[in-house]
Amino acid sequence: MNLENKIAIVAGATRGAGRAMAIKLGEAGATVYVTGRTTREGISPMQRKETIEETAELVNDSGGEGIPVKVDHTDEAQVEKFINKVNREQNGRLDILVNDVWGGDPLTEWGKDVGDHNLQKGLQMQRQAVQAHFITSHFALPLMKKKNAGLIVEITDGVDSEYRGNFYYSLAKVSNIHMAKAMAEDLKDYNITSxxxxPGFLRSEAMLELFGVTEENWKDGVKVEKHFIASETPFYIGEALKYLALDPDVRRFNGKTLSTWELSDVYGFKDVDGTQPHWGNYYKENVEK
Structure with a gap:
């Protein structure tokens, strides 16, 4: 099985999990629209060096077709224009939508209560991590509904609605979970899975830099954060998405919140280093206690 002739959008594919998920969809043969705000012509407020063009090239190298499109997903007009482009170029077809827009790391003030946290940063986090997701879904879903098929994936942090240590961060991530469940209900009369x-403890480019390590010596990061030993690369969630997209019975997961570690048990995939990190077990044994 492969994803040839399948059309995917990974919204927020400039780096990290988004980039890895786009690459893995390409590896299975999909055409992947990779969106973000940083291009070779200009960077976003994230001030990161990774670009959507680089991601698209990596998708091509993996065996798929990567199409970079600069989109600010908080801007309704830009999103509508982008979806119209996909509609024209792919004859109305869209099979996979991944809502991965985030950009909230520099906006999160850990250790500050809701009344002390910068309000504008908190509101911007909701625009990027929540509003951007449902704006994108609003314009993209009609393409799936016409075909009576599709897969929507909301990328979040955590598998439940428990507090995540910061009011605005927690609100954003729990909202992503509920959006997936709500869309599953709204779309239950269509063959669309939401x-x-x-991921678990994600070993992204930004996290590696934060801990002063590279992927080659990442274990040295435990000197800064001991739980980093249980981290996983972005390609782990990329594998999870790929297997979900290839699964002919993916609809059994409709409305559910899934994790990389659970899906690695279901599908048997591994991280790039051949391991199967299980953040769920590690958290219970080493963090929760």
Whole structure:
């Protein structure tokens, strides 16, 4: 099985999990529209060096077709224009939508209560991590409904509605989970599957830099954060998404919140280093206690 002739959008594919998920869809043969705000012509407020063009090239190298499109998903007009482009170029077809827009790391003030946290940063986090997701879904879903098929994946952090240590961060991530469940209900008369998907402790480019390590010596990061030993690369969630997209019975997960570690048990995939990180077990044994 493969994803040849399948059309995917990974919204927020400039780096991290988004980039890895786009690459893995390409690896299975999909055409992947990779969106973000940083291009070779200009960077976003994230001030990161990764670009959507690089992601598209990596999709091509993996065996798929990567199409970079600069989109600010908080801007309704830009999103509508983008979806119209996909509609024209792919004859109305859209099979997979991944809502991965985030950009909330520099907006989160850990250790500050709701009344002390910068309000504008908190509101911007909701625009990017919540509003951007349902704006994109609003314009993209009609393409799936016409075909009576599709897979929507909301990328989140965590598998439940428990507090995540910061009011605005928690609100955003729990909202992603509920959006997946709500869309599953709204679309139950269509053959469209809506799920939420979370990584474990994600070893992204930004996290590696934060801990002063590279992927080659990442274990040295435990000197800064001991739980980093249980981290996983972005390609782990990329594998999870790929297997979900290839699964002919993916609809059994409709409305559910899934994790990389649970899906690695279901599908048997591994991280790039051949391991199967299980953040769920590690958290219970080493963090929760």
């Amino acid at each position: 799920i939420a998907l979370t």
